[in-house]
Amino acid sequence: MLYARLIASRLIKAVIVLFMIIIFNFFLIQMAPGDPAAILAGEAGATDAEFLRQLTERFGLDQPLHVQLWRYVSGVAMLDFGFSYRQQVPVLDLILARLPATLLLTGTAFVLSLVLGIVAGSLAAARVKKPSGSIIMALALVFYATPLFWVALMAVVLFSVYLDWLPAYGMYTVGAGLEGFAFALDVGKHLILPATTLALFFMAIYTRMTRASMLEAAQQDFVKTARAKGLKNSVIQRRHILRNALLPIITLAGLQAGQMVGGAILTETVFAWPGIGRLMFEALQQRDYNLLLGIFFFSAALVIVFNIITDLVYRLADPRIKEAS
Amino acid sequence: MRDTLLSIRHLSISLPQGADRDFAVEDVSYDLARGEIMCVVGESGSGKSMAANALMGLLPKGVRATAGEVVFDGQDLLQLTEKQHRALRGLRIGMIFQEPMTALNPLMRVGAQIGEVFEAHNRLTPSERQIRALELLTEVGIPQPEKAIRAYPFELSGGQRQRVMIAMALALEPELLIADEPTTALDVTTQAQILDLIGDLQRRHGMAVMFITHDFGVVAEIATRVCVMREGRIVELGEAREVLEHPQHDYTRALIEAIPSNAMPAAREADQTAPLLEVRHLQKVFRSRGGLFKPSREVHALDDVSFTMARGETVGIVGESGSGKSTLGRCVVRLERPDSGELLLDGVDLTSLKGESLRRERRRVQMIFQDPYASLNPRTRVGMAIAQGPIANGVDRQQALKEAGDLLDLVGLGAASAERFPHEFSGGQRQRIGIARALALNPELIVADEAVSALDVSIQAQILELLEDLKQKLSLSLLFITHDLRVAAQICDHIIVMQHGRIVEHGTAEAVFLSPQEAYTRELLEAIPGRAHVLATA
Numbered sequence: 001m002l003y004a005r006l007i008a009s010r011l012i013k014a015v016i017v018l019f020m021i022i023i024f025n026f027f028l029i030q031m032a033p034g035d036p037a038a039i040l041a042g043e044a045g046a047t048d049a050e051f052l053r054q055l056t057e058r059f060g061l062d063q064p065l066h067v068q069l070w071r072y073v074s075g076v077a078m079l080d081f082g083f084s085y086r087q088q089v090p091v092l093d094l095i096l097a098r099l100p101a102t103l104l105l106t107g108t109a110f111v112l113s114l115v116l117g118i119v120a121g122s123l124a125a126a127r128v129k130k131p132s133g134s135i136i137m138a139l140a141l142v143f144y145a146t147p148l149f150w151v152a153l154m155a156v157v158l159f160s161v162y163l164d165w166l167p168a169y170g171m172y173t174v175g176a177g178l179e180g181f182a183f184a185l186d187v188g189k190h191l192i193l194p195a196t197t198l199a200l201f202f203m204a205i206y207t208r209m210t211r212a213s214m215l216e217a218a219q220q221d222f223v224k225t226a227r228a229k230g231l232k233n234s235v236i237q238r239r240h241i242l243r244n245a246l247l248p249i250i251t252l253a254g255l256q257a258g259q260m261v262g263g264a265i266l267t268e269t270v271f272a273w274p275g276i277g278r279l280m281f282e283a284l285q286q287r288d289y290n291l292l293l294g295i296f297f298f299s300a301a302l303v304i305v306f307n308i309i310t311d312l313v314y315r316l317a318d319p320r321i322k323e324a325s
Numbered sequence: 326m327r328d329t330l331l332s333i334r335h336l337s338i339s340l341p342q343g344a345d346r347d348f349a350v351e352d353v354s355y356d357l358a359r360g361e362i363m364c365v366v367g368e369s370g371s372g373k374s375m376a377a378n379a380l381m382g383l384l385p386k387g388v389r390a391t392a393g394e395v396v397f398d399g400q401d402l403l404q405l406t407e408k409q410h411r412a413l414r415g416l417r418i419g420m421i422f423q424e425p426m427t428a429l430n431p432l433m434r435v436g437a438q439i440g441e442v443f444e445a446h447n448r449l450t451p452s453e454r455q456i457r458a459l460e461l462l463t464e465v466g467i468p469q470p471e472k473a474i475r476a477y478p479f480e481l482s483g484g485q486r487q488r489v490m491i492a493m494a495l496a497l498e499p500e501l502l503i504a505d506e507p508t509t510a511l512d513v514t515t516q517a518q519i520l521d522l523i524g525d526l527q528r529r530h531g532m533a534v535m536f537i538t539h540d541f542g543v544v545a546e547i548a549t550r551v552c553v554m555r556e557g558r559i560v561e562l563g564e565a566r567e568v569l570e571h572p573q574h575d576y577t578r579a580l581i582e583a584i585p586s587n588a589m590p591a592a593r594e595a596d597q598t599a600p601l602l603e604v605r606h607l608q609k610v611f612r613s614r615g616g617l618f619k620p621s622r623e624v625h626a627l628d629d630v631s632f633t634m635a636r637g638e639t640v641g642i643v644g645e646s647g648s649g650k651s652t653l654g655r656c657v658v659r660l661e662r663p664d665s666g667e668l669l670l671d672g673v674d675l676t677s678l679k680g681e682s683l684r685r686e687r688r689r690v691q692m693i694f695q696d697p698y699a700s701l702n703p704r705t706r707v708g709m710a711i712a713q714g715p716i717a718n719g720v721d722r723q724q725a726l727k728e729a730g731d732l733l734d735l736v737g738l739g740a741a742s743a744e745r746f747p748h749e750f751s752g753g754q755r756q757r758i759g760i761a762r763a764l765a766l767n768p769e770l771i772v773a774d775e776a777v778s779a780l781d782v783s784i785q786a787q788i789l790e791l792l793e794d795l796k797q798k799l800s801l802s803l804l805f806i807t808h809d810l811r812v813a814a815q816i817c818d819h820i821i822v823m824q825h826g827r828i829v830e831h832g833t834a835e836a837v838f839l840s841p842q843e844a845y846t847r848e849l850l851e852a853i854p855g856r857a858h859v860l861a862t863a
Contacts, residue, residue, distance in 0.1 A: 221424055221427040226430070228383065231411075235445075319479070320477070
């Protein structure tokens with residue numbers, strides 16, 4: 001009951017926020033330099049004014065701004081994001097075609113970084129002042145500090161070129177015509193390198209945060225109570241210290257999860273992964289406004305969805321904030 | 326006849342290098358028999374909890390027992406491996422702590438936390454553990470135990486949480502219960518209940534109890550034997566009655582005398598001139614903001630509060646937590662804005678002031694806070710912290726700093742301390758800084774909110790003396806907010822007793838103490854630990 005109310009109130013707020021984002025994005029794009037009709041015409045090799053006028057008219061670019069805005073907003077309300085100027089395909093189709101690939105990549109990286117980061121952080125906290133703990137923290141620092149694209153390139157050089165264990169690019173083997181389990185396995189193989197590369201950076205952050213947060217939680221009085229009960233150290237670490245230390249991590253994980261649509265451009269480019277990030281990059285270069293706006297919308301919607309999910313998870317993890325707003 | 330359970334022999338515990346002394350406790354020896362309550366008494370830093378931590382194997386990092394032995398039922402606990410020690414903790418030795426707020430895991434249900442004790446020692450099945458947990462909660466007198474078992478700690482009051490701690494410590498019927506200042510953080514009536522409960526359980530289960538406290542009132546209430554410690558050494562050791570009535574050592578005598586309740590309030594003469602502060606029908610309601618679908622909640626912190634206060638008078642506001650006493654204090658200094666009612670200072674209504682005029686009048690009413698450390702900016706030098714008020718009121722910077730030095734002299738710290746940072750001072754010294762800060766603006770009225778509650782008794786006595794002295798010298802009026810009736814008795818001319826935001830009783834200190842009119846006041850007075858003893862010896 002409480003959750004139903006909460007979710008309802010959050011959804012109403014989410015719709016309002018999304019509406020404001022749509023309007024804001026629309027004006028942002030309008031302010032960007034470059035005329036899409038001119039670029040299209042230029043690429044088509046046509047320079048005559050009549051063709052340009054036709055293009056402008058077809059995409060409604062000749063209308064006053066408020067008419068363009070109204071058309072766009074009412075379209076979005078019906079899930080119609082317009083046509084891509086460039087590709088002559090509905091924007092929605094383009095995005096939906098690319099979305100699964102990106103979500104697969106970023107979702108895998110998210111789970112990987114969260115699980116490994118928390119495990120590594122807990123180990124480091126339990127081994128504070130021991131060499132093994134210091135090694136974990138040193139590794140985390142290296143992953144944190146190394147540029148993502150460089151790690152990606154080196155991984156390709158090592159695992160694909162030198163060892164030939166894993167494919168270097170793409171999402172599946174082109175032309176192999178695999179189906180069912182064999183296809184999944186093929187995609188899985190292609191996924192390993194980009195997902196791990198993408199995960200490393202956040203894993204490093206989770207590791208450092210888990211460790212710091214656990215060391216702080218270990219100072220709390222209830223840990224002494226737990227010891228006075230005669231509980232085993234491993235149980236105290238897991239049940240009392242780690243559980244309390246996870247609260248700030250949930251906040252951070254929520255932020256990372258919100259980045260899942262747009263946060264993988266670099267990785268997708270290096271590994272030629274057919275995702276949203278590359279679609280966005282191309283749209284930007286080609287002044288494909290409608291497509292860009294569509295991607296912005298999906299990114300924003302995902303951020304909001306994950307904010308709501310984070311909120312709910314936080315409530316499950318910490319009974320104390322059930323009452324607070 | 327004595328059946329010795331625990332015998333501490335020549336125990337020394339070393340502190341890490343760089344501490345203010347080499348040993349936390351040095352050459353300490355005492356015995357504890359089955360079925361007796363031994364109070365280990367001392368002020369903060371006396372090392373009174375260290376022996377208990379050593380025998381639990383819970384010494385902080387860097388602190389080690391270097392000599393002596395702790396023999397529990399025939400085995401030396403200092404020689405145990407961590408595994409052997411763990412098997413003993415919770416099973417044969419139980420422990421409860423000072424802060425019931427933080428001593429329970431905030432994310433686990435009460436039932437699960439009690440169940441853990443059985444789990445740690447591989448007793449019972451999970452469902453049997455919950456049945457036992459319910460029995461234990463019933464035994465320690467929690468209201469609605471079947472609800473409490475499913476509650477999270479934040480849903481319980483301080484006293485209830487302490488009962489949960491006790492239930493946990495008693496789960497496996499230990500032979501020894503260590504209670505480390507278990508009532509210090511509680512209200513006086515709750516404290517009396519918890520002391521009763523511990524005494525009662527001790528008799529029923531025949532446990533030995535090591536009760537660590539700084540309060541001789543508590544000793545008089547509960548102890549069979551007393552061990553007084555100072556700077557890591559035992560000062561006095563003996564039967565409780567003997568020590569209380571015929572203290573041998575000067576330090577013990579000083580501690581007993583420092584309990585404010587030993588001085589019943591003397592009749593005082595207040596000059597009945599025009600009132601300095603008039604409070605009329607003050608109302609303050611706190612509302613928790615409701616959400617889109619959520620009803621808001623209301624708490625009446627102040628409900629039609631009226632009183633007057635003469636110049637040069639000390640008025641004590643006494644009440645338990647949640648009585649609205651602190652809200653009243655915050656309204657008087659206008660940190661909080663009352664919903665309605667008037668606050669007349671010399672005829673000027675403080676509630677109606679805003680902006681610049683409020684800022685000018687603020688000078689006249691200053692506040693001393695409970696926690697002297699939290700109320701000082703850790704990165705501001707003490708002299709500057711004091712001078713900031715006058716500077717904000719237009720005093721020249723050099724002049725203000727010079728006066729800050731004078732004020733530090735006045736409160737007994739010396740002008741040279743102006744260059745130091747708050748962390749370089751002890752708790753009592755910090756409270757002196759807090760007082761100097763409040764005085765810097767030449768106020769007419771000082772509101773002291775639990776100003777001595779966080780201090781050791783001997784320090785408490787010094788600060789109260791300083792306040793009394795300054796009050797005379799500077800002809801100040803003092804609004805003294807406290808939960809501790811003994812302190813109020815010592816310093817106040819008039820006492821106002823508050824409960825649930827209302828004034829329950831208002832009268833001269835003498836009248837309130839010697840002939841309380843209201844049932845609630847009597848309840849509060851009876852709950853003062855050691856009162857029976859004081860009255861008997863008075």
